[in-house]
Amino acid sequence: MDIITVKDKSFKPYISAEELQSSVEKLAAQINHDYKGNTPLFIGVLNGSFMFFGDLLKSINLECTVSFVKLTSYEGVSTTGVVNELIGLNEDISGRDIILIEDIVDTGNTLVKLYEILEEKNPKSIKIATLLYKPEAYNKSHNIDYVGKEIPNAFVLGYGLDYDGLGRNLSSIYVLNE
């Protein structure tokens, strides 16, 4: 793999497609084990998780259903500040075992907001699976149940993750070359 340029920035190879595949398979094996006999609902957080989600689900051997959501934020009126709204979830999740699939957990803001919104809908359980996790940036207390790989606090690209909308289609992960 070579250094690539996306817009004004250069990125160097960081996690190969093979390494990603083996992390994904390990996570799938843990989930298959933990949810044996259950019918979980996998919820993918768009856009970043689409590739991880697809690969992970190919190795899940449970009876399961899938759905995708997006978290939008907009400025609320006057003093309410930024309001987050969940779009895409049309089914009733009450009583369901939810596995939330994230591409990357950085500060944890997204994760906590999603968790709070989903919790209000009375699921039986919610667990979090993320391909990548930046422990140095994470400032929440929420437990992250399944982590593919911990990475330092650097900007990564590829395998669903973008830079200004570009690079999501790369089959491996690159890191900003500084």
Ligand code: 5GP
């Ligand atoms: P958090 O809310 O945990 O701070 O950030 C989560 C979101 O920020 C991710 O879902 C992702 O869209 C974006 N993000 C965080 N770190 C990176 C990164 O290193 N590269 C890219 N491309 N996106 C990131």
